[in-house]
Amino acid sequence: MDTEVNDIKYIQEYKLTVYSLYAAESVGLETKDIIEYLKRLKAVERPQNTKTRVTRGSADEVVRSSQARVAAVTSGSKAITTGPSNDAVITGTGSDAPPLVSTADIPEDISNFNAKIDKDDEYLSKEIISFEIDQNHLEPLQKSCIALEYPLLAEYDFIKDTQNPDIPIDLKPNAILRPYQERALGKMFGNGRARSGLIVLPCGAGKSLVGVTAESTVRKKALVLCNSSVSVEQWKAQFKMWSTATDNIICRFTSDLKEKPMNASILITTYPMIMYGQKRTHEVEQTMKLNDSKSFKCLKNNPAVNTIFVCKIADTSFDLPDANVLIEISTHSGSRRQEAQRLGRILRAKKGAIAEDYYAIFYTLVSRDTTEMGYSRRRQRFLVNQGYSYKVVTHLSGMEEGDLHFETKEEQIHLLQQVLTASDREGQEETPLVVLMMLFILK
Numbered sequence: 100m101d102t103e104v105n106d107i108k109y110i111q112e113y114k115l116t117v118y119s120l121y122a123a124e125s126v127g128l129e130t131k132d133i134i135e136y137l138k139r140l141k142a143v144e145r146p147q148n149t150k151t152r153v154t155r156g157s158a159d160e161v162v163r164s165s166q167a168r169v170a171a172v173t174s175g176s177k178a179i180t181t182g183p184s185n186d187a188v189i190t191g192t193g194s195d196a197p198p199l200v201s202t203a204d205i206p207e208d209i210s211n212f213n214a215k216i217d218k219d220d221e222y223l224s225k226e227i228i229s230f231e232i233d234q235n236h237l238e239p240l241q242k243s244c245i246a247l248e249y250p251l252l253a254e255y256d257f258i259k260d261t262q263n264p265d266i267p268i269d270l271k272p273n274a275i276l277r278p279y280q281e282r283a284l285g286k287m288f289g290n291g292r293a294r295s296g297l298i299v300l301p302c303g304a305g306k307s308l309v310g311v312t313a314e315s316t317v318r319k320k321a322l323v324l325c326n327s328s329v330s331v332e333q334w335k336a337q338f339k340m341w342s343t344a345t346d347n348i349i350c351r352f353t354s355d356l357k358e359k360p361m362n363a364s365i366l367i368t369t370y371p372m373i374m375y376g377q378k379r380t381h382e383v384e385q386t387m388k389l390n391d392s393k394s395f396k397c398l399k400n401n402p403a404v405n406t407i408f409v410c411k412i413a414d415t416s417f418d419l420p421d422a423n424v425l426i427e428i429s430t431h432s433g434s435r436r437q438e439a440q441r442l443g444r445i446l447r448a449k450k451g452a453i454a455e456d457y458y459a460i461f462y463t464l465v466s467r468d469t470t471e472m473g474y475s476r477r478r479q480r481f482l483v484n485q486g487y488s489y490k491v492v493t494h495l496s497g498m499e500e501g502d503l504h505f506e507t508k509e510e511q512i513h514l515l516q517q518v519l520t521a522s523d524r525e526g527q528e529e530t531p532l533v534v535l536m537m538l539f540i541l542k
């Protein structure tokens with residue numbers, strides 16, 4: 100976030116980039132929080148008679164349907180005016196605007212510095228000005244702000260948006276948010292408007308419910324963009340599970356399901372559908388059918404079935420809340436993303452289980468003396484960095500005694516070759532689903 104740029108004994112100066120400040124602001128961090136983090140990150144103890152200060156200007160862009168307003172904090176911010184060519188330009192407000200920390204002159208002594216800080220603090224008793232801007236000038240304005248390193252933070256004042264009608268959606272009473280889900284949404288709706296940003300939660304933490312709640316709060320038309328057709332199905336299911344949204348306001352728009360997108364209130368689609376209109380792969384198609392099929396639903400809820408073999412398409416969005424053991428048979432090289440996503444399949448909260456009594460185990464099979472070993476080390480490092488412990492088992496006792504199906508060395512090598520060849524073909528469109536990538540064992 101910051102770099103120490105000055106190591107004079109009594110003054111530590113940090114340069115905060117405008118983007119780190121933007122990110123901090125968008126998650127609701129305030130100046131005092133930034134100072135607190137700087138204190139934690141500092142390399143040396145700060146002498147008692149020094150102060151930490153962070154100055155900056157800020158401007159928020161508030162979008163109300165077709166109207167756009169800019170709210171600017173006057174202290175340290177710059178005046179936003181419209182130039183002769185009607186391009187938005189930003190100019191300094193005058194001599195009082197305090198400079199950024201990185202460009203501040205280093206004072207002669209610490210008392211001058213404190214006096215200067217106090218002066219700046221007075222300046223911070225700020226007044227917020229806001230004014231409407233012409234929609235056509237929004238883009239040049241945004242560009243100017245970025246060029247001046249004062250990026251606008253987009254917010255949507257949905258409560259005051261009377262131009263876009265509300266859609267009939269509310270949360271169902273069964274949707275009880277977990278505390279971290281509430282916190283994530285608090286960051287988004289903290290000031291009564293919908294702030295643009297990114298909500299990042301681990302796999303299986305319940306991002307869909309966060310999304311459904313956000314939509315049930317804003318209650319305006321929404322576009323849900325997914326990375327696969329399987330996710331589209333899952334999102335629709337989550338909307339139905341947690342909200343009162345009915346089938347006639349939800350539209351799935353995939354290469355097979357083109358459900359009148361034009362008038363949909365909630366349009367759920369994939370990037371390729373809006374970018375290139377690509378056809379889904381054979382593999383995705385098969386998995387969607389499987390996910391949707393009655394037999395899979397029975398399988399999911401049948402206590403007699405405790406093992407499911409799945410291919411790599413189950414890496415994401417495959418919801419098997421009860422699965423608690425995963426055996427990874429084949430992987431996509433050293434992909435850490437894939438590892439995290441697969442782990443996500445077994446880390447979903449278990450109904451009625453006490454967290455402390457609960458175990459989820461992830462096995463990964465690695466063939467000794469093959470390139471798989473290098474990849475698996477990379478993946479292991481990632482898991483360790485995430486705080487998981489792991490153990491390498493090189494020998495399973497009793498293995499030699501059993502009546503193994505692939506008993507001889509030749510048979511084992513042949514099997515290995517088959518698996519590796521299948522992995523190479525994995526990316527190709529017509530790879531049959533018989534290539535089994537993962538195994539879930541349901542509790």
Ligand SMILES: Nc1ncnc2c1ncn2[C@@H]1O[C@H](COP(=O)(O)OP(=O)(O)OP(=O)(O)O)[C@@H](O)[C@H]1O
Pocket residue numbers: 274275276277280300301302303304305306307308415416417418420443444447448
């Ligand atoms: N507050 C909640 N109360 C009860 N169940 C919840 C809650 N939030 C999420 N769940 C359940 O947890 C499971 C995982 O949720 P979801 O699929 O939204 O996770 P995710 O974060 O999108 O995971 P992934 O990144 O792996 O797709 C689902 O079965 C969902 O119904």
